[in-house]
């Protein structure tokens with residue numbers, strides 16, 4: 001087959017005598033396991049188990065998998081909101097010790113302060129960090145320009161659409177010049193056409209800034225469109241099932257046939273994963289109809305894995 005789906009290639013051995021050390025990974029997870037208590041019992045389960053992952057500087061990485069497979073847990077470990085029970089999370093070779101301004105998280109809920117204008121929201125993080133007023137203003141305006149919200153700088157969050165709020169949240173995050181953006185299903189609550197616009201905006205922002213991005217989603221469509229590399233996760237315990245390089249240039253168009261092939265291939269893999277979940281949570285005779293995951297009643301092709309499973 002000619003499609004660009006390739007499993008991660010094994011590194012070629014360096015030619016003798018010309019060894020150039022590879023740049024250190026931006027983020028490295030080594031044998032990471034995170035457990036939680038099951039309900040109120042003393043029993044614990046692994047939300048993620050034995051995860052090995054390297055994230056390169058400037059890479060756009062997507063974590064994809066069904067609900068509950070540990071995507072947010074992995075992101076929270078990188079953000080420093082959680083600590084691993086086993087293994088370690090290293091950022092540029094140093095173990096993560098708590099949250100830091102170099103790693104900002106953007107959630108599904110924009111988290112803008114309702115009592116501040118868009119401009120004040122974008123300035124807020126810089127104010128907390130003691131950036132002088134004039135510089136704050138200048139940087140905030142620059143960021144608003146990047147996300148095309150200059151005209152709405154004096155609006156309050158309630159006056160904005162969902163997509164505009166998320167763009168303001170992205171501008172606010174970028175204003176403090178983090179090295180990394182950690183995004184946890186940031187567009188999941190938006191309607192499909194707004195999401196489409198934000199995909200295009202995020203791609204163009206990323207091409208301009210080349211920040212390292214870790215993007216969590218349960219939408220395969222979103223993952224293959226945006227990411228350089230897609231990490232497909234399996235659940236219970238949460239672990240990495242497969243890593244796929246998307247060898248296509250940015251920006252990518254939604255209707256690119258090469259993306260459709262990649263989507264189909266990843267979905268086929270996840271169909272297996274969902275069948276496993278349903279067998280565990282349903283009767284033994286449960287099985288998934290061929291193609292059942294791909295179509296919504298209205299005929300629209302659905303490349304997400306649903307929230308409820």
Ligand code: ADP
Nearest residue numbers: 036037047066067068069070071072073074238
């Ligand atoms: P995802 O983001 O892929 O939907 P999560 O990382 O949120 O998955 O969760 C993975 C598993 O860990 C789920 O079974 C979830 O219920 C559980 N979990 C997540 N956070 C906590 C927590 N703080 N306490 C207990 N269980 C948790």
Ligand code: MG
Nearest residue numbers: 071072073184
């Ligand atoms: Mg989650």
